[in-house]
Amino acid sequence: MQDFGQSFALAFDLVWSADPTLMEIIGLSIKVSLSAVVLACLIGLPLGAAIGMSRFRGRDASIIILNALMGLPPVVVGLLVYLTLSRAGPLGVFGLLYTPAAMIIAQTILITPIVAALSRQVIEDLHNEYAEQFRSLCVPPRAAIAALLWDARYSLLTVMLAGFGRAVAEVGAVIIVGGNIDHLTRVMTTAIALETSKGDLALALALGLVLMVMALAVNAGVMMLRMTAQRQAYA
Amino acid sequence: MLDRNATFDPATAEPAARHAEEILPCVAQGLTFEAGGKTIVDGIDVTLEQGPVTMVMGPNGAGKTVLVRLLHGMLEPTAGQVLWAGKPVGEENRKRQAMVFQNPVLLRRSVVSNIEFVLKLRGAGGREQAMEILRSASLDDKANQPARLLSGGERQRLAMARALATDPDVLFLDEPTASLDPASVLVIEDIVRDAHQRGVKIIFITHDLGQARRLADEVIFIHRGKIVERSPAKQFFNAPASREAKDYLAGRIVL
Numbered sequence: 424m425q426d427f428g429q430s431f432a433l434a435f436d437l438v439w440s441a442d443p444t445l446m447e448i449i450g451l452s453i454k455v456s457l458s459a460v461v462l463a464c465l466i467g468l469p470l471g472a473a474i475g476m477s478r479f480r481g482r483d484a485s486i487i488i489l490n491a492l493m494g495l496p497p498v499v500v501g502l503l504v505y506l507t508l509s510r511a512g513p514l515g516v517f518g519l520l521y522t523p524a525a526m527i528i529a530q531t532i533l534i535t536p537i538v539a540a541l542s543r544q545v546i547e548d549l550h551n552e553y554a555e556q557f558r559s560l561c562v563p564p565r566a567a568i569a570a571l572l573w574d575a576r577y578s579l580l581t582v583m584l585a586g587f588g589r590a591v592a593e594v595g596a597v598i599i600v601g602g603n604i605d606h607l608t609r610v611m612t613t614a615i616a617l618e619t620s621k622g623d624l625a626l627a628l629a630l631g632l633v634l635m636v637m638a639l640a641v642n643a644g645v646m647m648l649r650m651t652a653q654r655q656a657y658a
Numbered sequence: 659m660l661d662r663n664a665t666f667d668p669a670t671a672e673p674a675a676r677h678a679e680e681i682l683p684c685v686a687q688g689l690t691f692e693a694g695g696k697t698i699v700d701g702i703d704v705t706l707e708q709g710p711v712t713m714v715m716g717p718n719g720a721g722k723t724v725l726v727r728l729l730h731g732m733l734e735p736t737a738g739q740v741l742w743a744g745k746p747v748g749e750e751n752r753k754r755q756a757m758v759f760q761n762p763v764l765l766r767r768s769v770v771s772n773i774e775f776v777l778k779l780r781g782a783g784g785r786e787q788a789m790e791i792l793r794s795a796s797l798d799d800k801a802n803q804p805a806r807l808l809s810g811g812e813r814q815r816l817a818m819a820r821a822l823a824t825d826p827d828v829l830f831l832d833e834p835t836a837s838l839d840p841a842s843v844l845v846i847e848d849i850v851r852d853a854h855q856r857g858v859k860i861i862f863i864t865h866d867l868g869q870a871r872r873l874a875d876e877v878i879f880i881h882r883g884k885i886v887e888r889s890p891a892k893q894f895f896n897a898p899a900s901r902e903a904k905d906y907l908a909g910r911i912v913l
Contacts, residue, residue, distance in 0.1 A: 552763060
């Protein structure tokens with residue numbers, strides 16, 4: 424076990440010297456989480472927009488379920504994806520378990536409800552504003568969804584960043600389906616868990632620092648987007 | 659844009675029908691709308707023909723806005739029906755109509771993109787045509803500004819330009835100048851006259867008696883969800899037939 428102060432010094436040194444192991448882990452984390460965000464947005468944004476601007480029987484129940492799914496426990500998602508991708512599972516033939524693809528699938532399942540639920544609220548608010556005009560102009564539903572997604576782009580970017588923040592900081596699902604294999608599926612959160620259990624606090628702290636910086640950057644990004652939107656009076 | 663000082667003479671300004679023979683006349687039969695146990699529009703029968711600028715007037719809560727929305731197909735009547743050239747309200751005839759609201763809702767994008775949006779919807783034109791439309795509303799110098807940064811008058815001009823960009827045969831206006839300064843009101847009125855002279859049927863709700871005198875060829879006066887008077891504009895303002903219209907024009911509370 425290293426001395427606490429020494430660990431901090433080593434951590435800063437690892438970050439400062441762009442340690443190859445550290446960079447590899449950070450690179451994979453970003454790649455996995457960004458891929459999951461892109462997939463979650465492809466599913467979640469149109470889904471959120473469709474629910475936000477539609478009126479149908481069971482809509483309230485759908486919204487309750489969607490909101491509840493935002494709190495999906497990562498380990499449960501990890502377990503379900505594990506069972507699905509394991510050799511005996513329905514998708515076992517693809518051999519995806521313990522690969523970055525499995526981690527992307529798990530994170531996509533985790534953050535799609537977040538993207539869909541938050542974008543539903545954003546789109547619904549905007550749709551309430553546009554509804555009368557759209558009805559008057561006979562705007563077809565697909566064109567309306569496209570227009571709403573475009574006009575709410577600044578707010579939706581903050582939704583995407585929230586999804587990315589959740590994905591990159593998540594450990595429970597990726598450790599189950601990824602296995603935390605060195606040079607293959609080791610990401611920041613799983614590496615922190617491993618290094619802490621081994622007592623190698625320097626690498627764990629270095630990764631923790633990078634995670635904190637990323638969380639700060641995401642929040643700063645959200646703030647800047649809001650300010651840009653307000654400055655341009657699009658919000 | 660027309661010369662603002664020119665006198666508007668409905669007799670000479672009678673527009674030729676554009677494609678209006680396909681959509682007008684608009685016939686409402688027994689049109690009724692109820693909400694919250696209250697009858698807002700009460701069995702109205704009315705026929706709107708191509709030609710005159712029709713001003714819809716009446717005290718607050720008379721049912722003017724609901725009537726116009728029923729005609730435009732934005733509301734479903736509780737009873738009765740609306741026929742456009744004999745056909746029930748549907749997308750085909752609704753696409754030939756446009757409506758401008760008291761509080762214009764502009765898309766959260768640039769001024770020119772607001773026009774481009776409707777042009778694309780109708781499968782027409784691009785940036786060049788959008789700029790041409792903005793020039794007609796004297797907004798071309800603000801084309802790339804966010805629409806929400808426009809002043810109240812400019813916003814309403816953009817809403818008018820956007821409505822006219824759909825090339826409508828019928829234009830509904832629901833108190834479009836209610837919160838505008840006098841200069842902006844006159845600009846909007848110019849656009850309305852211009853559209854009317856190009857053959858667009860105008861159905862205009864207003865409380866502004868001066869505006870009604872300037873623009874109207876005929877007035878439909880509504881009270882408690884019923885049409886109590888429909889007269890040529892001159893007759894309506896000089897010798898209203900109904901007690902309600904007399905009270906309204908005299909500035910008395912209409913009972």
